[in-house]
Amino acid sequence: MEKERDCVRHVLRRFHELEKERRTWEGQWKEISDVMLPNKGKWSEENHNKGYKKHGNIVDSTALYALRILAAGMHGGLSSPARPWFRFSLKDKELENAEGIGKWLQDTQERVHAVLSGSNFYPTVHAHYAELAAFGTACFLIEEDRDEVIRCRNLTVGEYYLDCDAKGRVDTLYRTISMTARQIVQRFETYPERIRESAEKDSVQVFAVLHAIEPRKNCDPDKIDARSRRYASYYVLLGQGNFLLEEDGYEEFPACCPRWDVTGQDVYGRGPGMDALPDVNMLQRMRQDGLEALELEIKPPMNVSNSLRNQGGQFSLRPGFANFVDMNAQAPAITPTYQVQANLQALDAYLQQIRRQIGEHFYKDLFLLLTQSDKRMTATEVYERNAEKLLMLGPTLERLRSELFQPLIQRVLGIMKRYGKILPVPPLLRGREWEIEMQSSLALAQKSADIAAIENIMLFAGNLAKVNPDVLDNLDLDEMLLHNAKLLGVPLSLLRGKDSVFAIREQRRREQAMQQEEQKTWQLLEKGASTAKMLSEVDLEGKNFASALLGTMRENAPDNPQPEQTERDTP
Secondary structure (H helix, E strand, O other), X not given: OHHHHHHHHHHHHHHHHHHHHHHHHHHHHHHXXXXXXXXXXXXXXXXXOOOOOOOOOOOXXXXXXXXXXXXXXXXXXXXXXXXOOEEEEEOOHHHHOOOOHHHHHXXXXXXXXXXXHHOOHHHHHHHHHHHHHHHOEOEEEEEEEOOOEEEEEEEOOOOEEEEEOOOOOEEEEEEEEEEEHHHHHHHOOOOOHXXXXXXXXXOOOEEEEEEEEXXXXXXXXXXXXXXXXXXXXXXXXXXXXXXXXXXXXXXOOOEEOOEOOOOOOOOOOOXXXXXXXXXXXXXXXXXXXXXXXXXXXXXXXXXXXXXXXXXXXXXXXXXXXXXXXXXXXXXOOEEEOOOOOOOHHHHHHHHHHHHHHHHHHOOHHHHHHHOOOOOOOOHHHHHHHOHHHHHHXXXXXXXXXXXXXXXXXXXXXXXXXXXXXXXXXXXXXXXXXXXXXXXXXXHHHHHHHHHHHHHHHHHHHHHHHOOOHHHHHXXXXXXXXXXXXXXXXXXXXXXXXXXXXXXXXXXXXXXXXXXXXXXXXXXXXXXXXXXXXXXXXXXXXXXXHHHHHHHHHHHHOOOOOOOOOOOOOOO
16 A cells, blocks of 8 residues: 555656746647647646637637648658558668568568558547647557557647656656546446446546656566566556556557657657747737738728717618708718728738748648549659759658658557567567668658669669770679669568569570570581582582482492400400
8 A cells, every 4th residue: 555655656747847847838739739730739627528619719720720731741651550560670680681581571561551541540540640740749549449559649838748768769658648537437347436436426527637657676587477567567547646546558659759850858849740830820910910901901990970869779881771861951961980092912922921830831742742632643753843942851751751751660569479469570580670661652752862873873874884895894783773663661571572583684694505505406417418418419420419329438448347455355
């Protein structure tokens, strides 16, 4: 019991520290949420499951639309469910080309893709990209699931608290959860008596639960129980004693918490939403001012004669309204207080300029090009048209590879291994380091520069070979083919290993040598037959040359050839 109380005190102390550290970020997150993603963000337990209108501060939806395009573009360009977007490779390239290794890597890759497709990963990661671009930080959990192997849970900004290790990697996650008593009873085995009573009444009262995930200080890898795993997991019921609901653990860090960009030793990241916030606020104010100017021009304030007070409130300036006045008297004066003549064309031009700037913040042109209907555009063409934008996006893509995709795939592989969803590792791969190579559309577009360079050197070498064929000796065509295949994301199972290629070439060499020998033999036979025919056609006194030669050979031959005498036959 004392151990549980110490655990609760540790979790609460750590939670208050993380809460204090995060407080400086919340103001900016709330401002971004108000004008860009009004449906995202959780700042207190009071707004749990409340359907309040959250678009009241948005007059112009340009930023909202640009974020939607960016999320869809990153979803299709980085992790499209329609095509393999990653592959496994080895640092030892010679071993990778060995027989059986490439097939095992390809099989494991396909199994991971199948698990991701069978879960809710793709809908989760789509919402993940929007929060990442807007707030600079995003987070989702990867939990084990008996039916689907994995189950993803997207966390919104304001719901979680993060911390990093000495290498700047996120390894600590605290989050607050709103749960009813019925949910607590279904989820946990131990809980206070007040929770049981509330569940029996079917109360919809919401309780605050704190979930803490952090590295375990005293990890014992030889033990298999949950309390000896690398990462500790604590569920604490907040309020009235702060009850420890559960202590568990994870073999891998269960959360993916990428940052768009990190400044110095900051824990939380900064994204395009923060950069675009001044332009978005300017656009909102100018759009509101433009609407007011247009309304003043159409319906300006009016100066009305005091004599019309006697109309008893029946006088109106609305279109089509009939005002009855005494026509015998002088007509009362109704004039505009001031005349507004807004330059709406100039205003619209400036608004369009701000909209373009916001679109540039969110790489709108790039992602529209990637998601356009013309599917015949190659990765090289995408790179050539948007080389500058891809260059600026390069550091972010590399950070996503290390902070999102690598932890994700390592977590999925760990769960699949424990569930027996992966074939046994080949003996040659045991103890070897793997690599995860991105094969998405954006990754291929970045690699297309290397592909274009190889194609250019091949073309240049081909032109030089017309003058001197020996120049082709400088090119290793096999390595160039393998290098291009990897850049283009060709599956390893479609490429033969070096041993198979060597055997095929040896067999082809032997067959060609046999064909050459047979050809030489036939040439000799044909030459002999041609010579014999030519000799037979020579006329010598009524006989052809061949017959005369044969007759001469017979005449000169001995009639009765005797065997040669040996020393034994001599008398």
